[in-house]
Amino acid sequence: xxxxxxxxxxxxxxxxxxxxxxxxxxxxxxxxxxxxxxxxxxxxxxxxxxxxxxxxxxxxxxxxxxxxxxxxxxxxxxxxxxxxxxxxxxxxxxxxxxxxxxxxxxxxxxxxxxxxxxxxxxxxxxxxxxxxxxxxxxxxxxxxxxxxxxxxxxxxxxxxxxxxxxxxxxxxxxxxxx
Amino acid sequence: xxxxxxxxxxxxxxxxxxxxxxxxxxxxxxxxxxxxxxxxxxxxxxxxxxxxxxxxxxxxxxxxxxxxxxxxxxxxxxxxxxxxxxxxxxxxxxxxxxxxxxxxxxxxxxxxxxxxxxxxxxxxxxxxxxxxxxxxxxxxxxxxxxxxxxxxxxxxxxxxxxxxxxxxxxxxxxxxxxxxxxxxxxxxxxxxxxxxxxxxxxxxxxxxxxxxxxxxxxxxxxxxxxxxxxxxxxxxxxxxxxxxxxxxxxxxxxxxxxxxxxxxxxxxxxxxxxxxxxxxxxxxxxxxxxxxxxxxxxxxxxxxxxxxxxxxxxxxxxxxxxxxxxxxxxxxxxxxxxxxxxxxxxxxxxxxxxxxxxxxxxxxxxxxxxxxxxxxxxxxxxxxxxxxxxxxxxxxxxxxxxxxxxxxxxxxxxxxxxxxxxxxxxxxxxxxxxxxxxxxxx
Numbered sequence: 001x002x003x004x005x006x007x008x009x010x011x012x013x014x015x016x017x018x019x020x021x022x023x024x025x026x027x028x029x030x031x032x033x034x035x036x037x038x039x040x041x042x043x044x045x046x047x048x049x050x051x052x053x054x055x056x057x058x059x060x061x062x063x064x065x066x067x068x069x070x071x072x073x074x075x076x077x078x079x080x081x082x083x084x085x086x087x088x089x090x091x092x093x094x095x096x097x098x099x100x101x102x103x104x105x106x107x108x109x110x111x112x113x114x115x116x117x118x119x120x121x122x123x124x125x126x127x128x129x130x131x132x133x134x135x136x137x138x139x140x141x142x143x144x145x146x147x148x149x150x151x152x153x154x155x156x157x158x159x160x161x162x163x164x165x166x167x168x169x170x171x172x173x174x175x176x177x178x
Numbered sequence: 179x180x181x182x183x184x185x186x187x188x189x190x191x192x193x194x195x196x197x198x199x200x201x202x203x204x205x206x207x208x209x210x211x212x213x214x215x216x217x218x219x220x221x222x223x224x225x226x227x228x229x230x231x232x233x234x235x236x237x238x239x240x241x242x243x244x245x246x247x248x249x250x251x252x253x254x255x256x257x258x259x260x261x262x263x264x265x266x267x268x269x270x271x272x273x274x275x276x277x278x279x280x281x282x283x284x285x286x287x288x289x290x291x292x293x294x295x296x297x298x299x300x301x302x303x304x305x306x307x308x309x310x311x312x313x314x315x316x317x318x319x320x321x322x323x324x325x326x327x328x329x330x331x332x333x334x335x336x337x338x339x340x341x342x343x344x345x346x347x348x349x350x351x352x353x354x355x356x357x358x359x360x361x362x363x364x365x366x367x368x369x370x371x372x373x374x375x376x377x378x379x380x381x382x383x384x385x386x387x388x389x390x391x392x393x394x395x396x397x398x399x400x401x402x403x404x405x406x407x408x409x410x411x412x413x414x415x416x417x418x419x420x421x422x423x424x425x426x427x428x429x430x431x432x433x434x435x436x437x438x439x440x441x442x443x444x445x446x447x448x449x450x451x452x453x454x455x456x457x458x459x460x461x462x463x464x465x466x467x468x469x470x471x472x473x474x475x476x477x478x479x480x481x482x483x484x485x486x487x488x489x490x491x492x493x494x495x496x497x498x499x500x501x502x503x504x505x506x507x508x509x510x511x512x513x514x515x516x517x518x519x520x521x522x523x524x525x526x527x528x529x530x531x532x533x534x535x536x537x538x539x540x541x542x543x544x545x546x547x548x549x550x551x552x553x554x555x556x557x558x559x560x561x562x563x564x565x566x567x568x569x570x571x572x573x574x575x576x577x578x579x580x581x582x583x584x585x586x587x588x589x590x591x592x593x594x595x596x597x598x599x600x601x602x603x604x605x606x607x608x609x610x611x612x613x614x615x616x617x618x619x620x
Contacts, residue, residue, distance in 0.1 A: 029553065029554075122444025148620075
């Protein structure tokens with residue numbers, strides 16, 4: 001994102017998102033929507049503030065593993081970490097429709113983040129998916145279990161250091177392994 | 179990588195299954211009782227507020243993953259008190275094939291063939307959202323004809339998906355007539371798709387940069403026939419189901435979800451609209467050319483099974499309206515961007531021009547180079563908000579592709595809908611959520 005414009009709150013309002021909380025970096029994304037970059041400690045508080053402000057729908061929550069792509073562009077003051085949790089909040093009120101995105105840096109050494117479940121019960125399955133596939137723990141989640149992979153699966157398959165895996169294919173006409 | 183034993187110790191990772199009441203912690207019981215949903219804004223949950231019984235005189239029963247009415251491989255664990263459903267836990271993942279991981283191994287040119295297999299009842303919507311996300315990163319603007327072709331196909335797709343839903347919903351309620359009717363009408367739409375794209379499903383027709391081909395000759399007549407016939411048949415459905423007392427008694431007041439609950443549980447699409455929230459991305463955050471066409475957003479009132487039926491029935495009519503406007507106003511011109519770095523040159527040019535041959539070769543071996551960045555794009559699929567979170571690191575393969583599948587989020591509202599209902603009604607309610615397991619598990 002070389003065309004990243006933005007700053008640190010409190011400042012100008014982000015499009016459709018109201019005032020930016022103090023000390024939170026923000027940028028304008030490719031789609032014209034606002035992206036906030038709260039740090040891990042303030043993440044829950046910032047989201048709670050937007051929930052009060054009318055963002056009543058948690059549209060999406062997913063994790064990204066930046067292990068193989070550490071040099072991504074981030075606003076000033078945001079330290080890049082291995083994992084990132086991307087959240088999409090939506091305001092469905094009439095004539096105030098807006099979409100707001102948050103990107104939170106989560107370090108590899110302590111991959112945990114506050115759960116949004118107490119604000120948005122719909123975060124339940126999405127956080128379980130992020131845990132299952134990336135191993136990011138969500139503190140305060142009522143039932144942090146695997147959701148897509150089997151119970152006894154080892155590792156978190158969407159991490160970049162998790163191999164794709166190959167199953168040897170035996171062709172009918174191929175010569176035997178002797 | 180953490181060992182499994184450490185992981186289990188650290189997260190207390192239990193199994194995904196629904197445990198017996200006596201073995202379940204109070205917070206989880208309260209969650210499954212939907213307690214967290216009924217709190218007004220800003221209130222804190224008082225544990226003594228909720229009556230959590232821990233008696234064990236109830237029965238936990240599995241429905242699925244092989245149950246025919248679970249629309250695939252959905253497994254529901256239900257706690258029953260006699261015939262009444264107390265708690266439900268959807269258990270998913272039986273169709274998980276790691277499509278998001280696969281997407282990281284495929285180029286953007288190949289990517290559409292992967293995403294189209296997620297929601298197999300609305301493959302064109304998946305291709306659409308993937309293409310729109312790629313185009314947002316590339317920064318290309320589509321020629322108007324490509325936009326309108328996409329809109330026409332997306333609406334026909336909505337008609338076909340809703341017809342399929344009408345058919346299976348009818349079957350779940352015991353109306354095999356409706357099943358035959360629904361499949362019969364859907365067949366017409368699929369025949370048109372086959373004529374246009376070459377395939378009945380998993381078309382790979384909407385691609386980054388436009389569409390794979392132009393519409394076939396005489397498409398206006400085909401579409402006109404489809405519109406006329408479907409509108410006629412919708413009146414037949416009204417007679418068969420909408421006004422029929424047996425059907426209405428079966429679905430009215432069953433599986434009720436309130437607007438607050440639907441929003442809290444991230445439900446979108448017909449489920450959210452049936453509760454009275456007028457939220458349709460085509461209207462609220464227009465993409466393609468939806469701000470130029472005339473259509474109504476259908477909303478319900480009670481959020482029960484009947485409203486979800488009525489919303490979908492009404493949406494078919496609205497889609498027909500949009501399709502007719504698309505036929506009328508279809509602009510002429512290119513059906514894809516004439517940018518050699520994004521779309522391949524026409525076949526005839528390859529024989530004449532060395533440059534065209536190089537572009538063609540590069541595009542299909544290396545793929546298109548997408549600038550670094552990340553974007554979230556969402557469209558209204560027949561099931562709700564279908565989002566695509568795409569991260570590019572500047573190479574020809576997506577660094578991360580995440581599909582926000584509407585069915586995955588919608589399934590979370592199932593326990594609330596089923597609570598205190600009857601097992602027999604559970605079948606109707608599962609059907610009314612319209613989950614597509616390919617998309618849930620990805």
